[in-house]
Amino acid sequence: MNKKKTLNTLSRTLIGLLAGVSATVASADILVMGGNPAGSLFYTQAQALAATISKHTGDRVDVLPQPGTVFFPMFMTQEADLGIASPVEAKLAYDAEAPFDGANGGEGYAMRTLMLGSINRLSLVTREDDNIESISDLQGRRVVADYGAFAGATKTSLAALANAGLTTDDIQVVRVSSYPEGVRAVMEGRADAAVGSVGSGILQELDASSGAHLLPIDPSSEAMARSQEVGPAFVPYLASAGPVGIDTDTHVLSYATTLYARPDMDEEAILRVMNALWDHADELPGITRTLSTWVPEGYASTDVVIPYHEVAIEFFREKGVWSDELEARQQELLNN
Template identity: 30%
Template sequence: MNVFFTFSLSGMIFLSSVASASAGEALRLGTAPAGSLSFTFGAALSQLIGKHTDMRVEVLPQGDVVALPLMESREMDLIAIANDALGYAYDGKGIYEKQTDGRGFDLRVLALGARYPATIVVAGDSGIKDYRGLKGKRVVLDYATQQAFSLGSRASLVSGGLRESDVTVLSASNIQTAVQLLLERKADGIFGRIGMPALRRLEANRKGAMYLSSGEERWEEVQRISNAYLPMKLKKPFGVPEGAVFVAQNLSLAARPDLPEEIAYKIVKVLWERESDLAKHHPQFCHLVKERFASEVSTAPYHPGAIRFFSEKGIWLNKMQARQENLLYRYGRLAIR
């Protein structure tokens, strides 16, 4: 039986079906649910590929815990996933340990996408002005199957100089539930990405959203959680002073390892050539820099098709090849390179 999802972006309707993949069918791209940056990127990429290549991409907004097993069974071809969650999925850690018995999901990166900043968010009327004000407060750190949120919340807390033991840890099934807890004053802080649609309700209530600045002194400790994280400064973002520093990471586009090399090459090529078109779909895509599609901060190895393209462009450097070999040899995943 097929399961159908419909959704719209900029007036366009996309229809996706879960079915067995076969030759000549559209590629299937897994994303987070509608309203997420991952979903918006997937829908935009689907448009670009459909318009500028002979391929089609169907977007399935089911979340990575559904999409990743489907990639193993070749019912899914691509996934848009946060770089920290990608590394945990590849390593078989966190929520992915049980899914894979600790062996991890074998994935290959096509490109590191836009960087997006995140932090702990509090209500404007809470009286909390910085991370020190969170001590002893109730903070949502656990987000069920949304591994990237659970990781990012902890990285943000560490960047602000706190430990889990410094706060009362709360759980939420998703970011929407976390926002509701904040609105109902049942939580004092939640994890949030700048520009996240789910935070609009908070921005319209309780005197708005306050995004806490973390500083730049604790990055070695932050990167023990994941080397995906980078410090990022923003100019006058809503609710924070100019020059505030946030925990940032890339949204990654990854593929199953046996995706044909030519298909991977063509996808990366259209992303490279049409990178500026993505900014029309979301402000965060303005932070997309194609020269950073290939990077040693990737938490999983690259696909051969992507490496071929980046080598032609002269941006596949020795340090990236060293990182590639380390990731492949570390897990013995050399059969498909």
């Protein structure tokens, strides 16, 4: 009799365990996160975020190595769920402005902000042995200023040039198809300067081959006004010496890399993503140091340029970080 009771107890326990496993599997999702091609900073960061989310939620997060011009439309077809992008590029897609003219019938691509992340530091990069010391020195030189589908990189190049009072009329425009190809053009001598993002793998390749030198920008209000006419999300940032391409403390352009989601993404999946990156943000720098500034205290910010997802807002309210200023900014964005 005792033996029979023991077997029954074991059976019930096993059934319970299997049911728990089944429930976990049933609740797990396969999520697709947009990033940029291998060699770019965003690709490295997207892989780190995906790994952290997967580790702590049970969801499988696949990184799509494509720019926003590819994955923003995929939000509309539910082929992509998340994506990291520059707020400069995302705002263009959201507002259906060039190169996203006519997107979604002129309405722009639907997306919502989940969180602001790490500070991306950028400028134009040259070969160290070319002895180009300022952006003004690029007048008449070959500069990558057209990145095709990579609208964010194009805007960064134009904003850096504008900072020094230059336009595409003052340079020889080099055209490429991606951010890594731009740096590679400098590496191979096909261009004198291209957009360089601090911490990107391709920048390290340039440094290993001929030395990388990021050109300083002018942080004055007048110069930044010219940059912000190109992209309003750009702000000046004093980058400390140490990273590849920065030998001395140098002012560069910056913005907060942002995690976006399609508006109709499953709410429970959003909460799992939010919790994973809130509770385990301290693990991100161990995967890539470029995520050392991807910290919870910066997730909810009035620097946002696309409205927050309602689920994200409720999350931030529960965490006690949603403020009157943030609510006012949210309403401003919704009413624009």
